[in-house]
Amino acid sequence: MPVSPIDPAVATATIDAALPLRTERLVLRRFTTDDLDAFRAYQSDPDTVRYLWRPILTPEQMGARMSETPALAKDGDAYGIAIEHDGTLVGETVVKLTDAAGRQAEIGWILAPEHRGRGYAAEAGRAALELAWAIGAHRVTAVLDHENQSSARIAERLGMRREAVMVDDGVNGFTGEYGSTEIWAVLERER
Template identity: 35%
Template sequence: MLQPAYPLKTARLILRPFKKTDLNALHSFQSRPDVTRYLYWEPRTRAETAALLEDKIARSTLTEPGEYLAIAVELIDTGELIGDLTLWWTSREHASGEIGVVFHPQHHGKGYAAEAATELFRLGFDELGLHRIHGRCDSRNVASASLMEGLGMRREAHLRENELVKGEWTDELVYAMLSSEWKRR
């Protein structure tokens, strides 16, 4: 079980559960074609974002494998919601998880995603006791691949045309980190 001691603070960010008042900020990036280009979903309507937010609000703790933790990322200086983190607990038996990171494009290139994702690794490895955490991205998503490499994740696979996404066959990159690698960082 994982019940983070919210709010979690990094040097520049506050990581916390989602709340109803996050709708406008979350929709500001979930509705953008440039954000969803390499993701499984199309830009969300306001109603779709509202439904997503309701689900995220209910995901502030992990109690069983198959669940995911949804964490809002805001700037300490302004309180602005700039990102959306996900930590899936994929298997108790194999002590494994998966991370997901989505940030508003206005905040790309500033190191916020790496700062926030590092806290996801801490939660997964140090608090939940995971052995392995992986992340996946469309091979055309250079920013996502660069983020995972910068975090110290290893590229484990390049799966050729393994999924049909938005009407086209896409390649997928798989990155991972082991708890022993996390401890050596």
């Protein structure tokens, strides 16, 4: 049977309609300008950014991220979602459209250091995975820094399997050194 692609406009509307999304302890919602200080704090933390493979964002870039309207218009676009606990921004999760024609998406998560170790990333990751299924994904991946074994354990808890370790597959934009990535994935029929 031929594969029907994910319609980016429908995917964006699906996520828009789902937010705010409440989990057992968290609220997943759109970012607001009120989030800027907390966002800047964790996005400037060296122990966080080293796993993101990019330099620390400038204040202007961080402000732009807060004011942009998320949309999945084309392959490579990501829909950033704020993670809130008890009225406090604790991090973010993302649903990224990687291949609309092949019905492929990627999820990811970032938590502020003071909110790690409480299961929030797994809880938000599970919600992001459900959003990926809701937009029609057939396959969902998580691409992780090979040294970030905390995120690898989360991916495993989400039912993903490690499919590959890409050795020295790029230069980490934060450290300036070669780094390796892990590809984790799950198919819709495996959920």
